[in-house]
Amino acid sequence: MDPRISKQRTALVLDQPFFGALSLRLKVVEDPSCKTFWTDSVSIGYNPAFLAGLNDLETRGSLAHEVLHVANGHCWRRGDRDPELWNRACDYAINPIVIDDGMLLPKGSLIDARFRGKSAEEIYGILAQEKRQKQQQQQQQQQQQGKGQQDGGKPGGQSGQQPDDPTGGSSPPQSANGANTPSASPDPAAAAAASSDAAPACGEVRQYVADDRAKQEAEWKVAVHQAAKAAKMRGGMPGGLQGMIAQAVEPAVDWRPILHRFAQDSSPTDYSFAIPNRRYLHMRLYLPSLHEPAVGDAVFVRDSSGSVWDETQAQFAAEILAVNDAVRPRRLIVMDCDTRVTQIQTFERGEAIDLQPVLGGGGTSFVDPFRRLADDGIHPAFLVYLTDMDGRFPDEEPSYPVLWASTTPLRRARQAPFGEVVEVIC
Numbered sequence: 001m002d003p004r005i006s007k008q009r010t011a012l013v014l015d016q017p018f019f020g021a022l023s024l025r026l027k028v029v030e031d032p033s034c035k036t037f038w039t040d041s042v043s044i045g046y047n048p049a050f051l052a053g054l055n056d057l058e059t060r061g062s063l064a065h066e067v068l069h070v071a072n073g074h075c076w077r078r079g080d081r082d083p084e085l086w087n088r089a090c091d092y093a094i095n096p097i098v099i100d101d102g103m104l105l106p107k108g109s110l111i112d113a114r115f116r117g118k119s120a121e122e123i124y125g126i127l128a129q130e131k132r133q134k135q136q137q138q139q140q141q142q143q144q145q146g147k148g149q150q151d152g153g154k155p156g157g158q159s160g161q162q163p164d165d166p167t168g169g170s171s172p173p174q175s176a177n178g179a180n181t182p183s184a185s186p187d188p189a190a191a192a193a194a195s196s197d198a199a200p201a202c203g204e205v206r207q208y209v210a211d212d213r214a215k216q217e218a219e220w221k222v223a224v225h226q227a228a229k230a231a232k233m234r235g236g237m238p239g240g241l242q243g244m245i246a247q248a249v250e251p252a253v254d255w256r257p258i259l260h261r262f263a264q265d266s267s268p269t270d271y272s273f274a275i276p277n278r279r280y281l282h283m284r285l286y287l288p289s290l291h292e293p294a295v296g297d298a299v300f301v302r303d304s305s306g307s308v309w310d311e312t313q314a315q316f317a318a319e320i321l322a323v324n325d326a327v328r329p330r331r332l333i334v335m336d337c338d339t340r341v342t343q344i345q346t347f348e349r350g351e352a353i354d355l356q357p358v359l360g361g362g363g364t365s366f367v368d369p370f371r372r373l374a375d376d377g378i379h380p381a382f383l384v385y386l387t388d389m390d391g392r393f394p395d396e397e398p399s400y401p402v403l404w405a406s407t408t409p410l411r412r413a414r415q416a417p418f419g420e421v422v423e424v425i426c
Contacts, residue, residue: 001028008060017065018231037203039066041075058105065202068094075208088125182377255424266382297380298329301369303353303387304336304360338362364391373406389413
């Protein structure tokens with residue numbers, strides 16, 4: 001271990017006991033193959049050449065940064081997400097906490113006021129959406145440039161490029177030195193839109209891949225709780241860090257089983273003597289059989305205001321199909337709604353389901369889907385509404401069960417006036 005890292009880890013133990021106690025759980029290894037730092041919840045790796053360019057305070061901040069990755073469970077929560085974009089989202093989530101605790105991070109570290117207080121999953125959704133929009137804009141520009149070149153080759157056509165204009169009269173040239181990277185631009189919006197393959201200034205989050213992942217995660221949650229308790233007794237716990245710890249040790253609940261349980265509970269199932277159990281008729285025993293009357297309409301509403309990211313919409317669409325297969329309602333009704341219902345898709349039982357892309361893009365109001373159902377005389381067996389909970393709710397509670405699938409963490413989401421609420425963080 002480099003003596004400077006040993007020295008700064010000792011300083012963390014003395015000055016920032018929460019970070020210091022947890023840093024002692026991580027083995028420090030020299031790794032020239034990495035670009036900066038990394039952690040996988042077992043070790044902290046560092047590139048000696050990168051370390052040589054840091055001062056003592058930046059070294060201490062980098063160690064605290066890696067500790068927070070593990071304390072937040074970032075080494076277990078990536079799932080199928082893009083690793084580079086996930087790494088950036090995690091950095092945006094924890095860097096303000098390191099700064100607020102009075103430490104210093106290396107130059108170019110990712111900081112954006114938009115993301116303060118948000119989880120890595122929420123930030124990832126925003127970054128993914130922005131990356132997708134940027135790619136679409138680039139494709140449109142390339143198509144326009146290609147069209148201009150084709151027009152320029154035709155008789156009487158104009159190439160759109162003057163001899164004295166090396167840029168072709170199109171968009172301003174982009175800098176070749178990485179002007180869109182966080183380290184080259186102080187603009188937070190530019191930093192957020194930076195290329196996902198740019199190396200974060202502080203380090204890399206690596207996933208824990210051993211078979212005892214659940215045990216490792218549970219042990220770290222206990223360690224985080226104990227370190228927080230010890231630091232609090234010493235008076236060294238900033239408010240932002242306390243909120244992060246409360247979220248980190250909170251047990252994660254998968255929303256999918258809750259959705260399926262809600263749909264099943266809303267479906268009528270009972271035993272009836274009207275149709276006796278045939279297995280016992282030969283014994284002259286008239287026992288009731290399981291009676292499952294046809295489930296009515298199942299309604300799913302997708303918030304199409306643009307505040308629910310594409311990855312979440314895709315997972316929700318998959319669960320719509322799964323619930324439909326399990327419950328087999330008379331009709332499956334899928335609505336898209338921003339301030340008004342923008343699209344309605346209706347599928348009869350047994351009909352092939354091909355859900356169309358979400359249609360919308362305006363503000364958010366939850367009133368119109370309920371009004372449409374009432375006006376059309378539809379009384380569904382249940383309704384599930386996927387939304388960020390930021391909109392106007394209906395004034396009256398419907399008579400059928402409602403489940404609000406909130407993409408905003410429940411601790412920050414608006415409270416629904418009726419129905420159940422489940423947190424959906426994909």
